[in-house]
Amino acid sequence: MDIAILAHEQFPGRAKTAVGILRYGDHDVVAVLDRDTAGDRVHDHLPDVQDAPIVESMADVPDCDVLVVGIAPIGGGFEDSWRPDVRTALERGCDVWAGLHYMLADDAEFAALADEHGCELRDVRRPPDDLTVAEGTAGDVDAQVVLTVGTDCSTGKMTTSYELRDAARERGLDAAVVPTGQTGIMISGWGISIDRTIADFAAGAVERLVHEAADHDVLFVEGQGSLGHPAYSGVTLAILHGSQPDSLVMTHVAGRETHHSYEDYPLPPVREYADLYEQVAEPVRETSVDAGMLNTQGMDESAAREAIEEYAGDLGVPATDPVRFDVEETLDAVL
Amino acid sequence: MDIAILAHEQFPGRAKTAVGILRYGDHDVVAVLDRDTAGDRVHDHLPDVQDAPIVESMADVPDCDVLVVGIAPIGGGFEDSWRPDVRTALERGCDVWAGLHYMLADDAEFAALADEHGCELRDVRRPPDDLTVAEGTAGDVDAQVVLTVGTDCSTGKMTTSYELRDAARERGLDAAVVPTGQTGIMISGWGISIDRTIADFAAGAVERLVHEAADHDVLFVEGQGSLGHPAYSGVTLAILHGSQPDSLVMTHVAGRETHHSYEDYPLPPVREYADLYEQVAEPVRETSVDAGMLNTQGMDESAAREAIEEYAGDLGVPATDPVRFDVEETLDAVL
CATH class of the missing domain: 3.40.50.720 (NAD(P)-binding Rossmann-like Domain)
Structure with missing residues (x-):
């Protein structure tokens, strides 16, 4: 087309x-x-x-x-x-x-x-009209479920999902992205724009997507927003609890210190932010941040590598910039 | 009227x-x-x-x-x-x-x-059609904003909000409830059913309600769901971040150990749960659980008083059953 x-x-x-x-x-x-x-x-x-x-x-x-x-x-x-x-x-x-x-x-x-x-x-933002509340069953699927989360909106959650998908496919795995936003829906040809669902059904919509894709080996669920965002955190949490991930990937933009368009709201330190995701996930399903992804756009290569090393150190897990460098070590960490 | x-x-x-x-x-x-x-x-x-x-x-x-x-x-x-x-x-x-x-x-x-x-x-279940994303401004209002949160759905968040409002009025304060569900909307004659809004606008809807009521001395925002609920946590968090409360009141049903209708999901210990609310609130606005409310329906009076004492001890803040006993000490704690 x-x-x-x-x-x-x-x-x-x-x-x-x-x-x-x-x-x-x-x-x-x-x-x-x-x-x-x-x-x-x-x-x-x-x-x-x-x-x-x-x-x-x-x-x-x-x-x-x-x-x-x-x-x-x-x-x-x-x-x-x-x-x-x-x-x-x-x-x-x-x-x-x-x-x-x-x-x-x-x-x-x-x-x-x-x-x-x-x-x-x-x-593509118009969601199906037969959504329901979540039943808390996404964790029952056999597929490995990896959710991309972030320190803010527009940190590379969708990009990370597709880069990890492509690397997993290179290894011969049957990998798919679970698209939760309009771009992913346009790229993959299916999915639900979670931020546009009725709030009560947001977790249920993600749960339904995970079940629909459950026959793949590994699912990279595209996260949205961030857990400490003044406007979008509800959508973020609905996806975290609705998808019941086995593993989280933490995305961040190098040098970003406040929420984009919400400059009065500083980002928490990345390890604190990762802890928050893990703590909030726990009542529904225990999971952990197992890899980090840093958007280093605009930095020269040595600065980018240095920033990634620092980010990995802060998080205590392998990290990369999935657009500039390879994702093999981070993929190992989430599989 | x-x-x-x-x-x-x-x-x-x-x-x-x-x-x-x-x-x-x-x-x-x-x-x-x-x-x-x-x-x-x-x-x-x-x-x-x-x-x-x-x-x-x-x-x-x-x-x-x-x-x-x-x-x-x-x-x-x-x-x-x-x-x-x-x-x-x-x-x-x-x-x-x-x-x-x-x-x-x-x-x-x-x-x-x-x-x-x-x-x-x-x-009243139909939300207004001109909702927008939150701007992160609810914390700017002069009114004291008190949000009722809980360990689960149906723990008494609405009842608590109205009982605290009535006690505040008894003291001569200009107090109002900010209704976020259909019953509260019909009681107070205004409000928005947050769980029926588009997920992206849920925090914005609450923010709008807080601004609409900002000329009162104190607002008791009716919370919904709970932060660790497999289906409704997104709505809970949208209300927490959208209303930017000065103070939280933690509601719980005596003896309840699992989420209602989601029996596979145990409730975290109440103090852990309170910590989780405080930690997740912090990136948007620092707040604390300053009072507890325990639904002791069906217990005899001495058992109820004992359960409340234990609950207050666990939380480390004053507690009561707002329907059976007075709320003066808890009201002091949130004003």
Whole structure:
């Protein structure tokens, strides 16, 4: 399938979904839409992912099947400056996928255009309508369940899950990611956007995903948010208790000291944070932080290696940057 | 505001909401509708709550502003035998409030009658549709914020909140409960059913409630679930971080050793559980468990007092049973 990815003014640094699809997805990306970097190519910014031209608007995109909205502002709203591109895509007969809180299918103009041109509006955040409360049974599955947790939002939980999946597959294991957010759902083609479920059913939704994937050897459950986050901690805990993991991987961004967009809230020291995850997990299922992942983007290699060594020392477990360096030792630690 | 409460065939034993409104509500109850006990008065059954006549149907109710559906069958459906009373209320211009899974506003007949007579149909389980993520600002309010937490579901968090409110009012304080569940919402006439919100907005919903009530001297926030619950912990933590309490009150049911309906999951020792609440709260706002509340229903008085003493000793803070004994020492501890 040929797809275009909308990432205006945020590519690549703040376009997590766009970059995730370029790195781990199975689709052919024919263009990235970003009016700030139009004229460049993806490889000018990210040499190690699928390449594609970066263009100004949908008018410059070659034939494709789907336009994916590959960015999301805080709060998950739809920016009106994206409207002309979505409109053009629908008029050209492209499906449009988005992972926003704002539902494209509920937008009267988009719904009418999609209907007129026979396209699908796919809001991947919309959860199934038959969710229920958790029964506390995820721990019963035979698969090894590894959950990525973190010190904050956007610390690399999804990336870590896919990198560990790929390394486990290299070893011949039947490994899968359990996607709990919109990007993972777009990459893997299944999953539930846990933050969008009814709060009472959030743990139950994760439990259901673990059961659905239970016939794999190892599951890398994509965590969300962080346990000490002023806004998202409830979702984090629902995933921790709903998935009943055998092992936790602690993700962190080198140098980050406060919660992103919540600068009044400092991050606890990483080992303290790891202890907190283990302590809160325990009433439901005992588990431990067995590996660490550090996002060292922007550091030179020796600084990155030094930062990782310090992070591993603080946590007392093996650590790596799963994008820059290999994950073998950390994979050993969680299997 | 003058209200009537529908409680057919279930008053008082199985009419939790009706009894809660009579006991703690600020509204004047002009009648209770119960065809089984019609002709009696509320005081014939419950001497220690607001009195009112019990009547056969809405036709016997004096002028009022609201009819509250004060009972809920297993499953939360609407019983067709209640339909004539709801119809009559709307025809008389009364609003109707309910906390059922069945949404009155989605009932074609009721919606048409409400429209015709200018009344409101208020389904209190349905959260507002303009919720947002928390900003981490609840701690900025001047009011003293006290959150009831617990070792499990159904440990007395709502009852504790109202008993402490009443005792604070006795002292001349301007105290209010911040209701987070349907019964509390019907008692107080405002609030949000947090467990029904979108998971990402749960903390934001609580934060909004705290801001709405910020001009009181002291707020007793009704907690939900428990931090180590296999299904509901996410809601619990969203309330803990969203409300940013100054003080916590730990509720527990004497003798309960496992989570209700989740018997494979034992409750942690109460002091360990209290530590866990404090530790998880800390990254967002430092707080402490300053009082304990023990539900001793079914124990004789000396056994109850002994159990409370043991509970207070375990927790290391003052404790009481807020329904049987006075709450003065525990109120001192949280103010």
